[in-house]
Amino acid sequence: MKEFEIIEHTADVGIRAYGESLEECFENAAKGMFAIITSNSKIDPIGEYKIKLDAPSIEQLVVDWLSELLFLNSAYNLVFGKFDVEIDESKNHLEASVYGEEYNREKHGYGVEIKAVTYHMLKVKKEKPCMIEVLFDI
DSSP, X not given: OOSEEEEEETTEEEEEEEESSXXXXXXXXXXXXXXXXXXXXXXXXXXXXXXXXXXXXHHHHHHHHHHHHHXXXXXXXXXXXXXXXXXXXXXXXXXXXXXXXXXXXXXXXXOOOOOEEOOTTOEEEOSXXXXXXXXXXX
């Protein structure tokens, strides 16, 4: 099973992430987002960051998860390539360790700048195989 695929949409770009579990889908959605940002370059797991999130729905949790990673990217110039996600679906709670490094233009290339995670056409399929579809404002 492929991890993700990039989907084109009018003035936006998005990803369709796949996984055997919801956690794997969240991880692959993040991988897809950073593949767009870094032109699919290699990202070394030099630093580790912890993320904890709660949301009223699983769809909101997807947006919050990717938005938090996007914040770390824009505020601290970080890119991530490895993700260990745990989700408590009954509480829409996420805990994750994310691994990455500082963005380096020579190493990571010129990808697409993502401005925001959108709710437009957002889909979450919880049944196996799981799938998340999300569009980004670029």
